[in-house]
Amino acid sequence: MFGNYRTNSTFEEIPIIDLKDATNPDLEVRKALAALIRDACINVGFFYVSNHGIPEPKIEQTLDAAKRFFALPLAAKEELDIHKSPNFKGYTGLLDENTNPENRGDFHEGFDLGWEDPITSAVRDEGGLDGKNVWPEGLPGFRVQVMDYYHSVIALGRRLFPLFALALNIDEHFFDDKTTKPAAIMRLLYYPPQTGPVDDRIQGIGAHTDYECFTILWQDKVQALQVLNANGKWVNAVPIPGTLVINIGDQLARWTNDVFRSTVHRAVNRSGVERYSIPLFFGSNYDVRLEAIPSCCSEEFPPKYPVVTAGEYVKSRLEETYGHSKK
Ligand SMILES: O=C(O)CCC(=O)C(=O)O
Numbered sequence: 001m002f003g004n005y006r007t008n009s010t011f012e013e014i015p016i017i018d019l020k021d022a023t024n025p026d027l028e029v030r031k032a033l034a035a036l037i038r039d040a041c042i043n044v045g046f047f048y049v050s051n052h053g054i055p056e057p058k059i060e061q062t063l064d065a066a067k068r069f070f071a072l073p074l075a076a077k078e079e080l081d082i083h084k085s086p087n088f089k090g091y092t093g094l095l096d097e098n099t100n101p102e103n104r105g106d107f108h109e110g111f112d113l114g115w116e117d118p119i120t121s122a123v124r125d126e127g128g129l130d131g132k133n134v135w136p137e138g139l140p141g142f143r144v145q146v147m148d149y150y151h152s153v154i155a156l157g158r159r160l161f162p163l164f165a166l167a168l169n170i171d172e173h174f175f176d177d178k179t180t181k182p183a184a185i186m187r188l189l190y191y192p193p194q195t196g197p198v199d200d201r202i203q204g205i206g207a208h209t210d211y212e213c214f215t216i217l218w219q220d221k222v223q224a225l226q227v228l229n230a231n232g233k234w235v236n237a238v239p240i241p242g243t244l245v246i247n248i249g250d251q252l253a254r255w256t257n258d259v260f261r262s263t264v265h266r267a268v269n270r271s272g273v274e275r276y277s278i279p280l281f282f283g284s285n286y287d288v289r290l291e292a293i294p295s296c297c298s299e300e301f302p303p304k305y306p307v308v309t310a311g312e313y314v315k316s317r318l319e320e321t322y323g324h325s326k327k
C-alpha cells in the first residue's frame, strides 16, 4: 500500500507537529494528526513536537542534573566508564565514541542509562542490553531527577507508537504488545564548544543514523544539530523552545521497509558556548522480530532486509560504535 511512498524529498525545513490531539477520543482527529506524522516520516525523518506533555520544570531539573554530573572531576566520571559495564551504561569521555567511522572521535561527553522500575528501582534482566545502571556518588537527587524525566519520555514514546501505526494504516494497537518492555536508552550529552581551527573529522557527534525505532531529543538553545537532505545539504534543526525533536531510527526504517526514513544527522557545536542535549532512543522489546510490515511491501517493493530481532540489531550497532575506544 505504501510501496511507492518512498521519496527523495529535498526538505529545507523540519515540520512542527502539535500533539495536543494525540489521544483525542475521535479517531478521525487522531488520523488527521497521523497523516502529518506520515508525511514527516516519509519525507524528512525528523519533526518537532509541541504540546508533548513533559512539564518544563521537569526538563530544567534534568538539565541541572546533567550539568552537575559533567562538572564532576574526571576521575569520578571515569569510575563509571561505559567500557566497564557489560550492558553499555555509564560515562563516555571526550573522543571515546566515534559515530562516523571516517572521523577521529566525537567531541562530546555522555552518560547512558536505561530502564529501572519507577517505584522499586528494580532493573530488568532480559539478557542483552537491559540490566544495571551505574550512578555517581555525591550528587544528591541525581538518580531520582534523571529517572523521573526518563519515565515521562517513555510515556510520550508510548503515546507516539499508536500514531505511527495509524500513519502506516495498520491497527492502532499493532505496536502495543511489542513495546511492553521497550528498549530505551537515554543519554545526557555535553558538547564543549569547538573554537579556533577545527579538524573537520572531529565533530560533536559525527554523521550517523540512530539505531532504534525513534529518538525523542531535548536540546538546549544552542544550535548544533543538523539533518542531511537528499541533495546532500545540512539543514539546521534550529532549537525551538517548548518542543522536542523526534527522528526515525534504523529499526523502524527496517520494519517499514524504508517507507519511513532514518535520516542522517550530526551535531557540530561551533557556537563558542557549551551545549547540552538529552536523547532517548525508543525501541521495541528486544525479542521482537523486525519483519517488514505488510502495508509497506508490495510486489514491486518486496522486503529489503533480512529479519533480525531488535535486540540483536541494536547490540551489533552499539558494539561497532564503542569498539572504537575499547580499552
Ligand atoms: O545532540 C544532538 O542534538 C543529537 C544527538 C544524537 O544525534 C545522538 O545522540 O544520536
Ligand SMILES: [Fe+2]
Pocket (backbone or CB within 6 Å): 208, 209, 210, 265
Ligand atoms: Fe543521533
